[in-house]
Amino acid sequence: MKKYLRYDERHRFAKEVKQKRCGKCRKWKVESDFYKKHRHKDGLAAWCKECANIGAAASAIKHKDNAFKNYYERMLSNGINPANDKHSVARKMVSTMSAMRKTDSKFDEKIL
Ligand SMILES: [Zn+2]
Numbered sequence: 551m552k553k554y555l556r557y558d559e560r561h562r563f564a565k566e567v568k569q570k571r572c573g574k575c576r577k578w579k580v581e582s583d584f585y586k587k588h589r590h591k592d593g594l595a596a597w598c599k600e601c602a603n604i605g606a607a608a609s610a611i612k613h614k615d616n617a618f619k620n621y622y623e624r625m626l627s628n629g630i631n632p633a634n635d636k637h638s639v640a641r642k643m644v645s646t647m648s649a650m651r652k653t654d655s656k657f658d659e660k661i662l
Pocket residue numbers: 572573574575576577597598599600601602
């Protein structure tokens with residue numbers, strides 16, 4: 551059974567810097583390491599950016615006919631270390647999304 555932490559168990563001040571504990575990796579991180587979620591009590595996502603990105607990559611890989619799944623399988627066939635696979639997909643997703651935002655372009659599988 552998964553244990554959910556109380557609000558005061560997930561937030562603290564360390565050397566006067568506000569920190570939050572990630573609900574996934576359980577590491578203490580500064581607030582800028584979390585995406586904003588305005589509906590949340592603290593305005594931050596429950597998982598740190600790293601865990602959120604890996605979670606998004608993991609769910610993309612699970613879906614059929616997904617560009618990132620194709621990218622992932624291409625990496626596997628190139629002999630990538632499986633321990634790094636989701637991290638690589640997560641990094642690729644983040645860089646692809648931010649490039650799309652910058653250039654205001656639509657997703658194009660060919661850029662992967
Ligand atoms: Zn985390």
